[in-house]
Amino acid sequence: MIKLFNRLILFFIPHLPLFFVRFVAGRYVAGESCEEAFEVVRKLNAKGFMATIDILGEHTRTKHTAFMITQKYCELFDAIKRRKLDCNISVKPSHIGLDIGEQILRENLLKLVGKAAESGNFLRIDMENSKTTDITLKLADECLAKYDSVGTVLQAYLFRTEDDLKERVGPKLNVRLCKGIYRESPDIAIQDRHEINKNYLKVLKYLFDHEGYVGIATHDLVLLKDCLHLIRDLKVPSDRFEFQVLYGVPMSGWLEKLIKMKYKVRVYVPFGPEWYAYSIRRLQENPNIVGYIFNNLFRRA
């Protein structure tokens, strides 16, 4: 029934006036220009939050466009440094060449990670759907062999994630752990919400018991509290993790609580002219988000 409701809203979105969609999306997207994104980051920094910015977009089709987007990201590293913002960058592999070919993606990633290192900053390689996991991990490993300034993402819903982590734990590992946002087949991914949370905690514990740094990315308050218990039980030092959330998702005051507890919190701030097409594609791929957005309209920050 809820799924049907989400699909119904999704059907109507393209027929809604753009100003209304922009109003709703404005809660989650920092704007179209980098200046607007920097202003959001500046305000977040002033409240004690770190940030990561991402230019919205994916599935770039030409080598030239992928090159230009990579160039734009390099300029962002310079601008972040000039403005002394506490902010790194997240990038989607398919935005900078994954669909064109492995070599293009490799070149663009190495360029970005090199730029991150030169700017004293960090590049997070977002994880897209499961067809891209192998290549993303492989190229992230290659980048990490050359520079420290890079990390990728592991998705707790994938059966393979525990093994992927085990192959990579070590002092240089810097991973974002999230549940996973794409719809994946039951052959390769856990479908039950509670089982996903269980696996999330299992993977997180493994990481804490070994080496590496983790971005605990979730808005699920039950899971967040379980992560906090794990941190306390294992006495994990606060330089081994940070919490991460998406810009605009209400957290019932928990972000401020985490800051008060002296934990690091990073907010993922997406922006860019492609916000509309990107948002519609994401919603079509995962209609559950429609329900989240609808509910969030009535929840407190």
Ligand SMILES: Cc1cc2nc3c(=O)[nH]c(=O)nc-3n(C[C@H](O)[C@H](O)[C@H](O)COP(=O)(O)OP(=O)(O)OC[C@H]3O[C@@H](n4cnc5c(N)ncnc54)[C@H](O)[C@@H]3O)c2cc1C
């Ligand atoms: C910083 C960050 C980076 C991420 N990077 C990736 C990535 O690289 N690859 C990937 O596959 N997934 C990524 N995700 C998404 C993640 O995998 C989950 O799909 C998403 O966070 C929802 O899971 P949850 O842990 O928040 O728990 P849920 O139980 O799914 O959500 C808890 C509550 O959070 C709110 N909420 C969650 N997601 C959204 C949303 N998108 N819009 C509005 N409200 C929402 C809703 O109120 C919901 O009830 C990222 C998430 C975060 C926080």
